[in-house]
Amino acid sequence: MDASSLHFFMSCGVPPWHVLEHTNGIIGTPLLEHHARFVKSATYGEKLTISTSIQEWRAKVFLQKHTVTRGDDLICESVETRIFCVRDRSTGGASTASRCPRTSAACVSDAGRIVV
Numbered sequence: 001m002d003a004s005s006l007h008f009f010m011s012c013g014v015p016p017w018h019v020l021e022h023t024n025g026i027i028g029t030p031l032l033e034h035h036a037r038f039v040k041s042a043t044y045g046e047k048l049t050i051s052t053s054i055q056e057w058r059a060k061v062f063l064q065k066h067t068v069t070r071g072d073d074l075i076c077e078s079v080e081t082r083i084f085c086v087r088d089r090s091t092g093g094a095s096t097a098s099r100c101p102r103t104s105a106a107c108v109s110d111a112g113r114i115v116v
Contacts, residue, residue: 001050001066001078005029008052008064025086027095032061036078046070055079060097 009029010016020026042048048070055063061083068076085095 029082033081
């Protein structure tokens with residue numbers, strides 16, 4: 001799901017994290033919580049599709065939904081709680097939560113749902 005999250009943002013036009021760190025300090029969107037519901041099994045070699053969308057924007061966190069399908073069959077649904085992180089220079093560079101950047105939220109809202 002982590003790769004799907006990164007792919008989602010990049011598909012929406014949000015630059016890679018190493019670029020954002022230099023422009024607005026964002027170093028990534030770490031996972032805080034993950035809930036998954038598995039409906040059917042899948043195995044190696046099967047072609048799966050992951051659909052990713054933002055379910056909700058909050059001040060410092062957002063909920064990202066992933067739906068995994070094989071053809072028309074639902075395999076798994078999951079919802080993640082993630083935050084935007086910046087380095088806190090006052091604590092020697094430890095990461096800390098940041099408000100969701102307006103540019104990322106606007107970009108993703110305009111793009112809608114992305115299928116990976």
